[in-house]
Amino acid sequence: MKVVPHFMVLLMLGCARADMAGECDLAGFYTELGCTPTPSGDNSTLCPDSFTCPELHPDPAMCYYRGIAYSDKSTIPQNLINNPCSQACSCQVASSGGPRFECAAVDCVEVFDSDLRQCVSTYDLEACCSTGNVCGNDAIANLKTCEVDGKSYREGESFEPKNTHKTCICTAGWDGSTDNPSVCRDINCGIEIHYQNKLLDNCAPVFVGNKKSCPISFACPSETTKIVRGVNLRGINAQCVFGNTTLGVGDEVTVDERCTTCSCEVPPFVSCTMKAACN
Structure with missing residues (x-):
């Protein structure tokens, strides 16, 4: 029997997770919540049939982030937040509406400054807003470009x-x-x-x-929510939870949002798709 070194197993698992998050529906969503994939019964596919998630809200009077509880007015240490656009986030426990995090507003100057629209805004991976600008036809023409998915990006663009x-930054040495x-x-x-309170309410x-x-x-869920029972063609035993209702794979949910369809596809969350264009 061939033995695979432990570090190689970890490396392969890490690569599989990275590919899975980009190629499988809801995989990125579940991975961010710390959920564990359940292997698909079909070995020919990378995508899991379902996920097993940790208890996201053991105490409804607390906020939770990455398994750590935060009491009212306490703040998440910035070094734990893997999102540069989320700054100074603190727990707010109101008498109604459930626990939630409130963060400082981040306004990026490139969005509001019309003078910068003739420039190329450049970015850094660890910054929410642009960190620089390249202006002038000659300077812009000297920027290297990256060809990605049929589109061209200038050096420094994300x-x-x-x-x-x-998310990536175009660099002069970009190799794909x-x-x-x-x-x-x-x-x-x-x-x-x-979406702290939305997770609490399933x-x-x-x-x-x-x-x-x-x-x-x-x-x-609302007073007008209706469950339409479907057929579990994939034979998946795992179930979804929507509010206080349990659904099987293939079941659908009608919601108030126009042009939005919801169903139990990859448990345990019901998921919805909104049409990009809706009359």
Whole structure:
């Protein structure tokens, strides 16, 4: 029997997780929450049938981030937050609405300054806003470019390669690889920070287009919610939870959001897709 060294097992697992987050629906969402994938019964596919998640809210009177409890008014240490756009996030426990994190507003000057629209804004992996600007036709023309997924990016610009769940910076030495941590990093959606109370209420993440990106919102149960029982063609035993209701794979949920469809596909969360264009 061939023995694989321990460090090689860890390396292969890390690569599989990285590929899975970019290629499988909801894999990035679950990985960020610390959930563990359940291997698919079909060995030909990388994507798990379901995930097993830790208890995300043992105490409804506390906020939780990465398994650590935060009491009212306590702040998450910045070095624990893997998202440069989430700054000074503190727990707020209100009498209604459930626990939530509130963060400082981050306003990027390149969004509001019209004079910069003629320039190329340059970015750093560890910064939320641009860290510099290249202005003038000659200076811009001298920038190297990166060709990614049929699009061209100038040196210093950021982009998200398809099927990677990563954000990268175009550099003069870009070789197409996303494995270099000085050039690319994993995308962190800040799910626990921005949707703390939605997780507590077992709401469903809402995605636009596909379920490999960050959710844009959560759909929660209401008085008009209806469950439409479907057929579990994949024979998956794991179940989803939506509010206080348990669903099987293939079941659908009607929600108040227009042009949004929700179903139990990859337990334990019901997930929703919103059409990018909706009449």
